[in-house]
Amino acid sequence: MSIDALRRRRTARVVDAAVWGVPAITVAALAWLLADVVWHGAGQIDLAFLTTAPRSAGRAGGIAPMLVSTAIVVAIAVAVALPLAVGTAVLLVEVLPPSASAGRWIRRSLDILAGMPSIVFGLFGNLVFCTMLGMGFSLLSGGLTLACMVLPILMRAAEESLRGVPDGCRRGALALGMPRHRAITAVILPCGMPGIIDGLTLGVGRAMAETAALVFTSGYVDRMPSALTDSGRTLAVHVFDLSMNVTGGDRWAYATALVLIGLLLVTAGLLSLASRFLQRKGAHKP
Amino acid sequence: MTSISSRRPAERLFVTGLGLCGAAASLTIVAVIGVTTVEATPALSVAGPQAFLTDDGWFPLSGRFGLMPMILGTVLVSLGGLALAGPMGIVSAVFCNHYAPAAVATAYRLLLKALAGIPSVVYGLWGLVTLVPLIAAWAPPGASLLAGILVLALMILPTVAVVADSAIQQLPPALHRGGAALGMRRHTIAFRVVVPAARSGLATALVLALGRALGETMALLMVTGNLVQYPSSLFDPVRTLAANIALEMAYAQDIHRSALFVSGLVLALLVAAALVVAEVLAPDGTRHVD
Structure with a gap:
């Protein structure tokens, strides 16, 4: 050789x-x-850790209020952003002609929104929701800030999913004499639902993981919230606070991080099951 | 909007609703930039825009607004992270498409998704508790530019890999087959044919990852030491723009608060510039979901 x-x-x-x-x-x-x-x-981590309030700045006790705050903030974000995102996606795919410049501008503006750093959302949320709209540091301010953040993620997923709906579905619905808004709500949206839920998985994951946008909007009061106008500390903010501001808080920060990762996995798993279930159900349709 | 849609009242209501959704969604970014700009105006008009670039030192309460050390810190950490994650991400994409057996590629793509899903505060915690002491044992103080670069590289690797992966997947298969027919070895096909052919998609991957890196806040705040200074080596602490906002928003008042909005605006502009470059570089017809 x-x-x-x-x-x-x-x-x-x-x-x-x-x-x-x-x-x-x-x-x-x-x-x-x-x-x-x-x-x-x-x-x-044991049952008490998940069901009791923190003591001694988080070095003892549990994370129950953080679990509740996280769930509320994420729920607000989804409740606000999902209808807006799906509505926008339907507008882009089903109503506007593909060449419309309005569609291009909407898409571009959401692309830029998707790229904004989370700390910028934190500044925006602090100013608009906490100060201008007078909501103060509250779960509501935090949830609305996150809604702005996950909006582009949900919209893109919904748009791509609706584009994937076969034209046969549309024509079939219209051939049955359905008005277009009925065709969209009764046929096209259900067909696109698995993809919308996949987007929801991404969005919820992003919202649950967020810290920077929440520190100055939902704040870091570690009591159990009793109203949407209360400040509440999410799991991610708790991890941050324990590791940066509490000496000897590392082990508790790790425990909280582990719960957060577990929760992310469970949520992603459940949503992907839901998406797959709907997909299989949809497969029976012509 | 076709003629059908305007005939029925229910239909018209429906389309109006959708239009409002679209308007609200697209006005969000206008509101974010607009409101940030308005809030930044007092500091910009008191100090003058150039003060933020030329003042020495960041002491907003004594009227010194020099952002330059933090802009440099942000750019250095981001470029350093990209210097590691860029090649690794591109090689990851090549690996998935041309080296790994199908099952391994699927598993590795799943792993990249997991990496992308880990909260940034968890990366920060790991960096702070594990990585920083390791670096400190070697060259104190540990919390440094290097720690930031390492943590950030891991965080943006999935962005590079996923976008590069889809860029390579979109290439015509004839490219690969042609190389094979010429008797090229696998690595020659991968790095002399496929990578050059996918270069615009790969460049997009790098720029999108850079945008992500510039805006990263919590993980970097936790590991870079946060001293406002020009670093003279990899082991010096730095403070990034985003970390600066997160650190000082809690107590900032009046002009100081306004100055933080200026740094938020600078950050938003840096990221927007990266996105515009990405759109210019992107091959036609590709869209990116991160």
């Missing part, structure tokens, strides 16, 4: 090793991070 061929074979081997090395490093990094969270956090 010539030296040239040997050299070429060696190059091939080096490049191949490098290509396999990158995913290996990525897997190792993710494993390290998750192992760390489980290792430091799992010991603190």
